[in-house]
Amino acid sequence: MSRKASSPRPGGNPTLIDVARVAGVSPITVSRALGRPEVVSDATRRRVLEAVRATGYVPNLAAGSLASSRSRLVAILLPTIANSIFADTVQSLTERLAGAGYQTLLGLTGYLPEQEEALLEALLGRRPDGIVLTGTQHTEASRERLRRTGIPQVEAWDLCARPLDMLVGFSHEAVGRAVADYLLGKGYRRISVVSLDDPRGLRRYHSLLQALAEQGIGEVAAEILPAPATLAEGREGLRHLLERGQAGEVVVCSSDTLAQGVLAEAASRQIAVPGQLAVMGFGDLSSAAHTHPPLSTVRIDGPRIGQSIAEALLARFAEPGLARNPLRMDVGFELIERAST
Known part of the structure; x- marks a missing residue:
């Protein structure tokens, strides 16, 4: 910083006034930079944040939310990390969201x-300003x-006929049909499945x-495994199929992680992929293109989903009246063919 940071009051915690003095701005500017960063310049916000670090100031977010009716917090509920x-x-x-001054809180379901x-x-x-839910299946x-809260909500990674509020996702049923059409088009007829028991993976499975x-084709062997997905689970899934003589010509996996486990198990048994057994994943993880052989999969545009959720929430925060026409977005998916099939 260009100016020397002054110490907080002796015996007391740093205050907003201390931050303003160090940053060389008014206390109201500090308040705006921390609570409504979109209304100050980037340079001013950087000065304020530097002053916050220099003084050790901790904003009283509870008091701020009471005064503004905003918590500046968005809750994100995920199945797993x-x-x-x-x-x-x-x-x-x-x-x-961080660029707009909102913090996020993750919860695992x-x-x-x-x-x-x-x-x-x-x-x-805690009265979050927004809630992001993974999927559309919830208890009554x-x-x-959620209906009674009035808090903006986005259900993600799924589609349904009657969403709670806003919706950004794709059809798992359409993914299942697309994978079936692709494999049949490649000439595969003896198909098996390794899937987690998560609801969206099972919907893809049943659609397939x-x-x-x-x-x-009425006979499809399956190994349904407990979440979360791991390479060990994928290896176990293929091992059980092989022990029963039901692996067939191709194994369809509910995630790339399981598929990579299947590839590892096949390699350990010297089963040639795709010569003796083809493998299909889901998700197009960054590692999918670099397995041996590279993994065929279904690509979901995760960054687009995240960006669309954020924009939808920020628009609702700015104009609550947009609730009359809530967002419904199908981001679709892309089937990626690589050497594993």
């Missing part, structure tokens, strides 16, 4: 609607509680089964 399938979405979402309900009960007491108690049945 054990793998990176949601990472691009969360990163783009949090970066955009473990793919369980009941755990989501418990988290919501704890989070709503959660639905009723239905599409195959419509083409006369």
Whole structure:
């Protein structure tokens, strides 16, 4: 900083006035830079943040939220952080919100609607300005509680006919049908599945089964594994299929993480991929293009989902009247063919 930081009052905690003195701005400018950063210049906000660090000032966010009716907090509920399938979405979402002066709080549901309900009960007491939910399956108690809050909500990574509020996602049923059409087009007829027991993965699985049945393929062996996805689970899934003689010509996995486990198990058994067994993933993780062989998968535009969620929330915060025409966005998906199929 260009000026020497002054010390806080002897025996007292640093105050907003101390920050203003160090930054060389008025106390109201400090308040705006911390609570409404969009109304001050980037240079001014940087000076204020430097002064905050220099003085050790801790804003009283509770008092600020009472005065402004804003907490500047957005709650994000995710099934897991054990793998990176949601990472691009969360990163783009949090970066955009942070740029507008909002902080985020993550809660993990473990793919369980009941755990989501418990988290919501704890989070709503903090009165977040917005809530992001992964998926559209919630308990009735959660639905009723969310309806009554009036807090802007976005359901992500899914589509449904009657969303709670705003919706940014894609159709898991369409993914299942697209994978079936692709594999049938490649000439595969003996198909098996390794899937987590999470609701969206199972919906893709059942859609795949239905599409195959419509083409006369009624027998599809499956290993349904407990969440979260790990390479060890993928290896176990293929091992069980092979022990039963049901791996077939291609294994469809509900995530790239499981698919990479299947590839590892196949390599350990000297099963050639795709010569003896093809493998299909989901998610297009950054590692999918660099496995051996590179993994065919379904790409979801995670950054676009995150950016769209953030923009929808920020627009609602700025104009609550937009609730009359809530966002409904289908970001679609892309089937990526690589050497594993």
